[in-house]
Amino acid sequence: MKNAPLKAPTSENHLDFAGDHLAINLINTRRMVEGQLTDTLQSGKDVKDWLKRLDIPVAKGTLPFSDSMLLEKTRELREIALTAVKYRKSGKMPSLVPLNRILAAAPSHLVLATDDANSMCVTRVYSKETVDAFLAPVAESVADLIANGDFDLVRHCEGHDCVMWFYDRTKGHRRRWCTSTGCGNRAKVAAFRARASQI
Secondary structure: OOOOOOEOOOOOHHHHHOOOOHHHHHHOOEEEEOOEEEEOOOOHHHHHHHHHHOOOOOOOOOOOOOHHHHHHHHHHHHHHHHHHHHHHHOOOOOOOHHHHHHHHOOOEEEEEEEOOOOOEEEEEEEOOOOHHHHOHHHHHHHHHHHHHOOOOOEEEOOOOOOOOEEEOOOOOOOOOOOOHHHHHHHHHHHHHHHHHHOO
């Protein structure tokens, strides 16, 4: 899948969590930085680092697929997620085929284990043999959002030119911005200046 040329990424890692849902955080790996559309995923290493920041288990050691394949598949999954979110937000049914294809290629199984406190726990383990399996936790999050998400609460940031989305989990469900310190602060400053110019 070809992506439009984008500016090289900068250190904006705090925005990795702004979507408040793993699937939306994936969509938000494409964002505006200093007025330019930026893809924060420029390599397979970037994908692995992003997964680690979001506490998604990443297999150690050499993987049986290339970093370039991982980057390509992650960007493809991001486009599938963005398209599906836009469809659901507009009240339409997205095509289920692209996401189901990735989900079908991602075998997993449950494992009974003990945690640090020596309590029993059940965890899901994914095969790392294919890139689809490696990305399965993210693909499953996309599927869960599309099937179970409350799309009254899935919103596009109201910031000028902002491309980010979020899941509004605030108590009053009045969130309007990707972050209060970014787009929210810029909107407040602009509103203050507009009021001041009318005096």
